[in-house]
Amino acid sequence: GENVGLHLPTLSVQEGDNSIINCAYSNSASDYFIWYKQESGKGPQFIIDIRSNMDKRQGQRVTVLLNKTVKHLSLQIAATQPGDSAVYFCAENGWVEYGNKLVFGAGTILRVKS
Amino acid sequence: NAGVTQTPKFQVLKTGQSMTLQCAQDMNHEYMSWYRQDPGMGLRLIHYSVGAGITDQGEVPNGYNVSRSTTEDFPLRLLSAAPSQTSVYFCASSQGLGGGNEQFFGPGTRLTVL
Numbered sequence: 001g002e003n004v005g006l007h008l009p010t011l012s013v014q015e016g017d018n019s020i021i022n023c024a025y026s027n028s029a030s031d032y033f034i035w036y037k038q039e040s041g042k043g044p045q046f047i048i049d050i051r052s053n054m055d056k057r058q059g060q061r062v063t064v065l066l067n068k069t070v071k072h073l074s075l076q077i078a079a080t081q082p083g084d085s086a087v088y089f090c091a092e093n094g095w096v097e098y099g100n101k102l103v104f105g106a107g108t109i110l111r112v113k114s
Numbered sequence: 115n116a117g118v119t120q121t122p123k124f125q126v127l128k129t130g131q132s133m134t135l136q137c138a139q140d141m142n143h144e145y146m147s148w149y150r151q152d153p154g155m156g157l158r159l160i161h162y163s164v165g166a167g168i169t170d171q172g173e174v175p176n177g178y179n180v181s182r183s184t185t186e187d188f189p190l191r192l193l194s195a196a197p198s199q200t201s202v203y204f205c206a207s208s209q210g211l212g213g214g215n216e217q218f219f220g221p222g223t224r225l226t227v228l
Contacts, residue, residue, distance in 0.1 A: 007154040032214070043118075043204050043219030044157070051214075089156060100211065101172070104149075104156030 023090035137205030
């Protein structure tokens with residue numbers, strides 16, 4: 001399938017295992033963070049978000065962890081399934097030169113082996 | 115609801131040609147934006163609008179124009195296409211700005227400029 005990024009890091013996991021995808025963000029003043037999933041040929045889809053006053057947030061099979069000390073965000077997917085194969089990227093909301101906007105990371109490719 | 119729709123899905127242009135990428139949403143969202151996605155890079159904001167009649171520039175606005183005559187539609191116009199504008203273009207909408215306002219993305223337009 002089509003990859004949106006030719007040089008993105010790739011994580012390969014066995015079906016049923018847990019996946020951990022990491023993201024380093026740049027702005028210590030960012031107040032809101034989001035994880036998106038992008039399947040081949042489709043637009044990004046919201047997975048889960050977290051505000052800067054939280055360290056952890058759980059959804060259905062997904063958990064986001066925020067470490068503000070080292071400006072690190074992670075997405076944990078439990079019992080990874082073939083349908084989880086996609087590009088995952090984080091976004092941070094904060095002030096940039098063109099306003100209070102979302103800034104997106106390049107992404108990580110997740111490949112699930114059956 | 116159809117969500118966010120984009121047309122066309124694919125387009126090939128010659129250098130110097132102009133065209134308009136269409137975007138529409140039926141969620142009555144005030145905030146709409148255009149991004150481009152290039153290999154190995156995160157989404158970059160081109161232009162955005164906080165409501166009908168109001169538009170502003172994002173990170174990479176040069177070579178693009180937008181207008182917002184209605185809440186539903188937010189077309190992106192390429193004035194004189196250049197090979198550097200070869201990219202995948204995504205339109206997004208949300209109820210508001212900042213944290214807690216989930217952005218909904220369209221399926222994308224894949225543009226090639228020869």
